[in-house]
Amino acid sequence: MASGWGDGAGPPSRPRGADGRRGGNGASPRRGHVWLVGAGPGDPGLITVRGAELLAGADVVVTDLAVDAALHAYARSGAELVRVGPDGDLRGQDEVNALLVDRALAGARVVRLKGGDPYLLGRGGEESEACAAAGVWVTVVPGVSSALAGPAFAGIPVTHRGLAQDVAIISGHLPPGHPDSTVDWAALASPTLTIVIMMGIAHLVGIADALLAAGREPGTPVAVVERATTPTQRVLRTTLESLGADAVETGVRSPAVIVVGDVAARIDARGAASPHRSPSARPGFARPASSRPAGRGEGTERRASQDENADTADLDISHDGSGQVDRVALPAPAGAENGPLAGVRVLVPRTRQRPGLLARDLRRQGADAVETVVSTLAPVPDASGLLAALPGADALVLADADEVTTVVTLLRGAGQDVRALAGLTLVSASDSAAVALESLGLATVRSSAEVRVAHVVVTEIPVTGLKVAVCASAAPPMGVRTVRRITLQTDIPAEPDPSVAADLRRGALHAVAFASSTAARRTAELYGPLPPGLLVVAMGRRTVLACEETGIRVDAVANEPGIAGLVTAVCGLVAPPGTGGPA
Structure with a gap:
């Protein structure tokens, strides 16, 4: 396939001479080029x-x-990566600007990767101006901006017939009234105008006051889409x-998109994050000559969001009908046998009986993933906690189909049935919970659109009329005044797998990937001290702490939440750039 690097941004190529080189009078240096590429939201x-x-x-x-961004895996091995930011x-x-010009004048093909769209x-x-002034060819490649994609993924159409036909995209980086701000807040008073505000979280109160002062109604719907x-x-x-x-109250943080207007109350078809189709999970970048020394964030830097979203809350992430699929799973490169983990045997301890996505994605990178169940969830011994929490409650919130099944099992064990739930609003926090309740002939109310933070469902749509809610692992609906927390399931250790024990004894495994703190603790309990040569990769702070408590040395930690980050960490540790597998 043609590389397609010529974008028509410069003059036509000169004809080739008899020696096959451009111009016919000997080789001329390759002329560099800068592409301003939108990375998407x-x-x-969602990159183009x-x-x-x-x-x-x-x-x-x-x-x-x-x-550690997944998009960097598109780059070829050996490309120079230069990060911009604090x-x-x-x-x-x-x-x-100086770096772009310098690298392009040296003949390099430079991609300036910018979040969203480069020109918004x-x-x-x-x-672009700096490059043009220096005589550097520059081309812009538009990207999908979160100004539109954020509302869309939340089910909000920024225009809708009969509600809004015009949209204003505003920078909230400077507060209203700041002398350097060019935003005319008074001009945004039209009740049919949709306002999309970027970079405005730090000035939410001032922005709201400015819009109210301009004449917007106090009851105007607003949606804030965080990490769109x-x-x-x-x-x-x-x-x-x-x-x-x-x-x-809800702890909203940047980055976030703020939508103001009647459309913000809509919940139409929502976006679904696509599987990440990258050619490799192993970006092989050469560090730039101008990089700051290691020790100032280099190699040890972890984004602030990692500790908040680090662990999978002891959930094996799998496609179980709940709709909670790992949404940035890494596919295999063409020919998994040539993938970065070819020939690598990775132990994958699971805390569920059903297969998870971690093993699947490791195999897609060429690994021989050895799965073993180290623990399972089972109903608590009796229904006393559940039955004690129900009197006087308005709702029972159920996280998934497993919790629905557990409630039925506990009630039957207590000599009762689902009639014990009469008068309660049954709130389902996932598709699987809704399907399970409906299969029992029970009406259910959806509490959220399956939004998760640290793999815990967070409700975004208030369920009216509820004051007291009984919850196990699910979050309560917004508006609930009293939450009665109960335990429905308990962790049960599995039996050791003789084949895994044998592999550990004879050193037949290269690495182990822990996706949760429970997986780490149970593995240590079942198999004792791990071999000193076994490389250990952990998902997040809680998993690292569990490893330390059980005497397990951790060699690498995922730099982003989710299975994709864990797979990338395994690739980077076991198959570093320039190798095809373990030493």
Whole structure:
């Protein structure tokens, strides 16, 4: 397939001479080029096809994204990665402009990877001007902006016939009234205007006050979409007058998109994050010559979100009909036998009987994933806790089909049946819970749109009329005043697997990947001290602590939540750049 690097941004190529070289008078140096590429709103599957092609052929990638971002895996091995930002290799805009010009004038193919769209609140225009002034060819590759994708993934159409036909996209980086702000807040008073505010979380109260002062109604619907299009997306729905208080109460954080207008109350078809189709889980970047020394974030840096979303809450992530699928699973490169983990045997301890996505994605990278069940969930011994919590409650919130089955089992063990739930609103926090309840002939109310933070369902739609809710692992609906927490299931250790024990004794495994703290603890209990040569990769802070408590040395920690981050960590540890597998 043609590389497609010529974008028509410069003059036509000169004819080849008799020796096959351009111009016929000897070889001329390759002229560099800068592409301003929009990375999309957060989901790595939403980069454009053109953007992915350019990343795959770049000599230099100057990126706004975190060092562990899945999109970096599109780049070829050996490409120079230069990070921009407070903790990156470059900080100021002038430094970025100078680097783009310098690398391009040296003949490099440079991709400037920018979140969202380069020309929407991304300073792409400044970088384009700098390149043009230096005689550097530059081409822009538009990207999907979170200004539109964020609302769409929350089910909010920014325009809708009869509600809104115009949209204003606003920067909230500066507070209303700031002398450097060019936003005319008074001009945003039309009740039919949809306002999308970017970078405005730090000034929510001031923004709400400015819009109210402009004439927007206090009850105007508002939606705040946090970490849009990612597996940790959250949505806060409120009104303009309550925005500040509700944002503080729910702990809304950047990055987030704020939608103001009647459309913000809509919940139409939602987005679904796509499986990440990258050619490899092992980005092989050469560090830039201008990088800051190791020790200032290099190699040890972890994004702030990791501790919040680090563990899988002891859940084996699998497609079990709940709708909670790992949404950035890494597919295999062409020919898994040539993948970065070819020839590597990785132990995958599970805390569920059903197969999980971790083993699947490791196999897609060429690994021989050895799965073993180290624990399972079973109903608690009796229904006393459940029955004691029900009197006076308005609702019973059930996280998934397993909790529904457990409730039925406990009631039967107590000589009762589902009639004990009469008068309660049964709230399902996932598709699987709703299907299980409906199969029993029980009416259910959906509490959320399956939004998860740290793999715990977070409700975004208030269920009216509920004051007291009984919950096990699910979060209560918004508006509930009293939550009665109960335990429905308990962790049961599995029996040791003789074949796994034998593999550990004879050193037939290269690595182990722990996706939860329970998996780590149970593995230590079942198999004792792990062999000193076994490489250990852990998912998040809680899993690392569990390993330390049980005497397990941790060699690598996933730099992003989810299965994709764990697979990437295994690839980076076991098959570092320049190798095809274990030593």
